[in-house]
Amino acid sequence: MTTDEFRDDLTALLPRLWRYAMVKCRNPDKANDLVQATCERALSRSHQFQAGTRLDAWTITIMQSIWKNDLRRDSIRRGAGFVDAEDARLVDTDESAEGKIFLSQVLQAVDKLPEAQKDAVYLVYVQGLSYEEAAATLDIPAGTLTSRLVRGRSKIAEMINDPSERERSIERT
Amino acid sequence: MTLSDEKLLAYADGLLSPAEIADMDRLLADDPDARETIAALEQSALPYREAAEALIDVPDLSHIADHIQSYQPVASPSRLSRFAPLAASIAVFFVVGLLAGQHIFPPSAPKPTQWAVWVDRIASYQALYTRASVSPTNPPDSRKVGQMLRVSKLLGTTIKAPDLAPVDADYKYAKVFAIDGRPLAQIAYLPKSGEPFSLCLMKTDKPDHDPKFSTAHGVNVASWRKGGIAYVYVGKTPRDMMDRYIGAIRAETGA
Numbered sequence: 001m002t003t004d005e006f007r008d009d010l011t012a013l014l015p016r017l018w019r020y021a022m023v024k025c026r027n028p029d030k031a032n033d034l035v036q037a038t039c040e041r042a043l044s045r046s047h048q049f050q051a052g053t054r055l056d057a058w059t060i061t062i063m064q065s066i067w068k069n070d071l072r073r074d075s076i077r078r079g080a081g082f083v084d085a086e087d088a089r090l091v092d093t094d095e096s097a098e099g100k101i102f103l104s105q106v107l108q109a110v111d112k113l114p115e116a117q118k119d120a121v122y123l124v125y126v127q128g129l130s131y132e133e134a135a136a137t138l139d140i141p142a143g144t145l146t147s148r149l150v151r152g153r154s155k156i157a158e159m160i161n162d163p164s165e166r167e168r169s170i171e172r173t
Numbered sequence: 174m175t176l177s178d179e180k181l182l183a184y185a186d187g188l189l190s191p192a193e194i195a196d197m198d199r200l201l202a203d204d205p206d207a208r209e210t211i212a213a214l215e216q217s218a219l220p221y222r223e224a225a226e227a228l229i230d231v232p233d234l235s236h237i238a239d240h241i242q243s244y245q246p247v248a249s250p251s252r253l254s255r256f257a258p259l260a261a262s263i264a265v266f267f268v269v270g271l272l273a274g275q276h277i278f279p280p281s282a283p284k285p286t287q288w289a290v291w292v293d294r295i296a297s298y299q300a301l302y303t304r305a306s307v308s309p310t311n312p313p314d315s316r317k318v319g320q321m322l323r324v325s326k327l328l329g330t331t332i333k334a335p336d337l338a339p340v341d342a343d344y345k346y347a348k349v350f351a352i353d354g355r356p357l358a359q360i361a362y363l364p365k366s367g368e369p370f371s372l373c374l375m376k377t378d379k380p381d382h383d384p385k386f387s388t389a390h391g392v393n394v395a396s397w398r399k400g401g402i403a404y405v406y407v408g409k410t411p412r413d414m415m416d417r418y419i420g421a422i423r424a425e426t427g428a
Contacts, residue, residue, distance in 0.1 A: 147178045154217070160217065161354070
């Protein structure tokens with residue numbers, strides 16, 4: 001892969017990177033920073049990318065690493081505080097079309113999962129990574145990944161079947 | 174339960190060969206816990222990617238694209254420091270999401286049952302598809318056969334994926350989504366040129382009718398019913414090509 005091809009392919013990935021960054025950051029400014037940092041690192045390490053492998057999986061792995069290491073470096077623990085509710089806006093809900101309401105419910109169900117399960121579901125069913133690729137991206141064994149997927153999807157099934165379960169899930173998380 | 178999560182997932186996600194599916198069916202017959210898990214996986218076969226693409230808006234990212242194109246390697250990693258403020262306010266973003274959930278997402282919607290609503294929903298998904306959404310590589314035959322076995326099982330009748338190669342469109346995949354608790358199969362095709370299209374199928378107890386054409390969400394739609402199956406063709410396909418593909422589908426399947 002030439003440098004130009006690498007840059008073009010990375011540019012084409014931007015919408016997907018941005019959506020995943022939004023899922024993680026829930027804030028456009030921070031998602032922008034995460035995407036920018038990811039691209040910066042991908043460019044600086046482009047010589048390490050192996051032709052014939054998936055650039056999307058490789059780049060998402062970089063994003064995951066930046067996210068995880070940044071969390072570790074700053075010793076931010078879950079439960080330590082909250083982002084502003086307005087910053088947490090993920091989707092525009094002004095759209096009232098029935099189809100979008102259903103899609104909102106789907107995304108909402110994913111959103112209610114614990115972070116580990118949400119990452120697994122997002123990487124496999126939104127980003128289209130294989131089980132093995134998603135496990136490598138998250139730096140976990142494939143068996144752990146599939147267990148998270150099964151648990152996550154079982155919870156989603158509960159939420160889809162019983163809307164009140166969504167509320168209980170909120171309280172549990 | 175003796176079956177691994179990986180096997181159960183691969184079964185539900187249509188990744189097994191026909192022989193592996195037969196093995197699984199035999200094992201599932203004696204494993205009620207595993208059957209319960211499969212039921213949950215089938216109920217949660219939802220249009221996740223379509224939801225993310227439809228609902229998470231992407232802003233103008235040309236500033237990042239420009240940076241990628243003009244990037245010059247530098248020794249200092251100082252740019253990463255721009256990322257530092259991120260961590261300071263990460264803190265349980267999804268917990269906040271849950272708290273704010275009632276504002277982020279609308280409350281549960283009434284369950285639609287009308288045929289027109291169903292067709293509209295399919296069209297809204299298909300509007301998101303481009304050639305880049307579909308792999309240029311064709312799946313192996315064993316994958317295709319396995320996926321169609323799953324479709325047939327979930328719809329409760331034998332479904333054959335129409336071979337559209339003679340009209341220059343390749344089979345890409347078949348998925349089964351749970352829509353309002355009912356299985357909806359999507360068989361995706363990529364033509365040699367133009368945008369991908371899908372043939373969607375759902376069980377129905379309504380009488381047969383010939384294709385009716387419409388447009389929704391910028392997508393051309395044709396819907397018909399035959400033999401207890403409701404068919405919907407959806408795609409950004411010019412009408413003349415659409416007639417060609419639908420003609421081939423009906424000739425191949427008797428639909």
